[in-house]
Amino acid sequence: MPATSRPTSKDVAHEAGVSQSTVSLVLGGKWTGRVSPATARSVHDAAERLGYRPNQAARSLRLGTTRTVMLVVPTLTAPFFGPVYTGAVRVAARHGFGVVAYVWPDDAGPADSPFAAPHEAIDGILASSMAVDALAGFRGTPAVMLDSDPSGSVPTVGFDVEDGMRAVVAHLSGLGHRRVGHVAAGVDQWTFRARARALTEGIRALPGGSLSRATCAIEVGSAKAAAARLLTSPDPPTVLVCDDDLIAAGAYKAARALGLEVPSDLSVTGFDDVLLATALEPELTTVAVPAEEMGARGMETLLELLDGRRPPRRVLPGVLKVRGSTAAPAHR
Amino acid sequence: MPATSRPTSKDVAHEAGVSQSTVSLVLGGKWTGRVSPATARSVHDAAERLGYRPNQAARSLRLGTTRTVMLVVPTLTAPFFGPVYTGAVRVAARHGFGVVAYVWPDDAGPADSPFAAPHEAIDGILASSMAVDALAGFRGTPAVMLDSDPSGSVPTVGFDVEDGMRAVVAHLSGLGHRRVGHVAAGVDQWTFRARARALTEGIRALPGGSLSRATCAIEVGSAKAAAARLLTSPDPPTVLVCDDDLIAAGAYKAARALGLEVPSDLSVTGFDDVLLATALEPELTTVAVPAEEMGARGMETLLELLDGRRPPRRVLPGVLKVRGSTAAPAHR
DNA sequence: CTGAAAGCGCTTACAG
DNA sequence: CTGAAAGCGCTTACAG
Incomplete structure (x- = not known):
């Protein structure tokens, strides 16, 4: 074995005094019944001694698989x-x-x-x-x-985001909320379409319920602006349902800027339950999805x-x- | 070329009516001066027609490199x-x-x-x-x-964290702070040792300066507890220097729990400037490192x-x- | 129980 | 300007 480069299965074979096939069989764990235990032992020893590690490229080429x-x-x-x-x-x-x-x-x-x-x-x-x-x-x-x-x-x-959103609506309606604002992520992904759909249907089924919506990027500044639009409308919502925890952080900021206290003046909910949700003050009511x-x-x-x-x-x-x-x- | 599996360079060679070597030369971009432009053209065409993509495992094996x-x-x-x-x-x-x-x-x-x-x-x-x-x-x-x-x-x-920490100390001392609390990450990493060292030296050089320290995990609950320990000590600090933005979020919570307003009653600084820093209210003074x-x-x-x-x-x-x-x- | 041989798909001297 | 051949390091029939 050349001292300069890594050992190959051929080197191991030579060191153990067996053939390359035997090395492959033993190291691949397919030897029982095909190679004597003593030989297997000596192959393992030789491999260990040489610090042998199979070449993955060669393996992939031969097997047609890359793992x-x-x-x-x-x-x-x-x-x-x-x-x-x-x-x-x-x-x-x-x-x-x-x-x-x-x-x-x-x-x-x-x-x-x-x-x-x-x-x-x-x-x-x-x-x-x-x-x-x-x-x-x-x-x-x-x-x-x-x-x-x-x-x-x-x-x-995937996640059952519809069910999560239904739980949000049930929680809020139980609390007595009727005028709901949706701070929606302006991102064309299935999950956000599903969230919007479930929320819309939930509010539609709520007697006296009304829903307003503003769209933003998933980013604090943009979310704050969208939330502010909703909160300064003629008949503002009493709760902001946010498509994402980061958007909820923006909603917190809009509330504070308008002198509204969360949750006494305004309720806020998020979605995802990332680290941020419990770093905020007050901690965020949100839908946890097991990422x-x-x-x-x-x-x-x-x-x-x-x-x-x-x-x-x-x-x-x-x-x-x-x-x-x-x-x-x-x-x- | 077998319809069932992906085409190889041999298939391209056959399709273009040239040898495998020529295909390799052309597709590898090493053909100028060695292959006629017309031949090169036809190789490219054939490769395109067949949707050829080189097998990386074979390439790696041959080249001894995986990129x-x-x-x-x-x-x-x-x-x-x-x-x-x-x-x-x-x-x-x-x-x-x-x-x-x-x-x-x-x-x-x-x-x-x-x-x-x-x-x-x-x-x-x-x-x-x-x-x-x-x-x-x-x-x-x-x-x-x-x-x-x-x-x-x-x-x-790496980052010049020492310089960042020195800037924190200069900022705080300029504001008039002398009693500083360090909410330190209890993680054995070079960066945290450097932060602690720079802070300690900075406060030592500050006339009338004093430094207390509490250690925590990089996690909101643990950070809140550590910050609370510092804030309820006999002669509490007027500022909490936190090793990490998430730790700073914990410090915010400890402050609120004790009825202290940030920044009027207590200043807080972070480190890293992750997303969270601007999601917090008030936004966090922190050292930005370009990750x-x-x-x-x-x-x-x-x-x-x-x-x-x-x-x-x-x-x-x-x-x-x-x-x-x-x-x-x-x-x- | 063990070994010699073929071949995975490439690239690169080498020969012409 | 172009092609035939060797070989990277493995695994797996196949032969004994």
Whole structure:
């Protein structure tokens, strides 16, 4: 074995005094009944002595598989996607798979597809919070979509955001709220369309209920402005239902700027239950969605798909966390 | 070409009526002067027609290089690391490199090294916010450390946290503060040791200055408790210098719980300037560190290293952002 | 129980 | 200007 470069299976074979086939069999764990225990022992010893680690490129080429999965997310700076990635990696690691995160569309570079990337050596795709047709052109690569429109042909793992939103409406109507403002994310994603739909239907079913809506970017300044528009309208809402926790932070700021106290003068709700929700004062009433679990379940689903099975659609609950930002309206 | 599987360079060669070598030369962009323009044209056409994409595993095996870099971070759920990854990916993509993120130590699985992972096919390592010796056992793999102790033998890219902390002290002393409380992150990382050191020295140099310290986890509840300890001590500080923006959020909560108004009764500063800093009310005075730029510069440094050069240590500024959470102390 | 051989898909000397 | 051949390091029939 040349001292300069890493040892190969051939080196191990030589060191153990056996053939390369035997090394492969032993190290691949397929030796029982085919190789004598003594020989297996000596192969393991030789590999250990040499510090042998198989060359993955060669393995991939031979096997036609890379044991790598690509997680496609719209951004990694939003607090939601870190946990998704973490959950996916946890499950992948248990099965000897790696995960490459890919941000797409890429605001930096040209809007080329993930497949223009060099690390295209991938067995499957996990795509989170993307349009249904975002994966067009990927035909042939097994894929699972997360937090996306479940009506497509690809297996999905998502949250029951409708149910979460219904719980918000029930909570608020129980408190006595009727005039509701929706600070909506101006982002064309399935989850936000679902949130808007569920809220609209919930308020429609509420006797005496009325709904106003303002749209903003998922960003504090923009959210603050949208919330302020709602709060300064002729017949202002007594509660602001926000599409996202960060938007709720903007709503807090609009309230303070107008001299309104949360929750005595104005109730506010969020969505997602990211770190921020409990960092705010008062702590935010919001719908918790298990992002890390979605990543984990998504990876399990993809692994089943790669295994040739037909995994079912999976839906995780969105559960309301009642905290300090909601209370009965001050005056009817 | 078999209709069932993807086309190879051999298929392209056959389609264009040339040899595999010519295809490789043309598609690799090394053909000028060696292949006639007409032939090159026909190769490109054939590749396009067949939808050819080179097999990366074969390429890696042949070249002994994977054009993939591993970014090792302690967590992806903290808001700081998303931008680091994003910056690294941006630069990597420009050079035809991919980035795999690897969370380590892995709180989930067993504490094995990143190299136990299957996707070990990597050309270099970018390690952020880790102990100097975290990369022991990686000897041989080119590595760059980010946000870490610069005294090791590996090239580093970091922030000038000492300078940032000095700016905090100058700002506070200019406002008239003398009794300073440090809500410190109880995390054994170089950056936090540097922050504590710079703060201690700054206060020591301040006439009449005094410093008390409480340690906590980087988490709102723990930070709130630590801040409360400081604020309920006999001679409480007039300002809380927090090691992290999330810790500052905890300090806000402790203040409110004790009936203190920020900034009139108590000033608070943070560190990092993550999203949260401007979501809080009042907005947080904090030291901004350019996380995304660190990721980008780190990747450039690693690329230089892979290129056989000896890149210099790089230090990015930490700049104080004065916002609404600091003011003159109410009474001396 | 063990080994020799083929071949995965590329790229790069080398020969012409 | 173009092609035939070798070889990167693995795994898996196949032969014995």
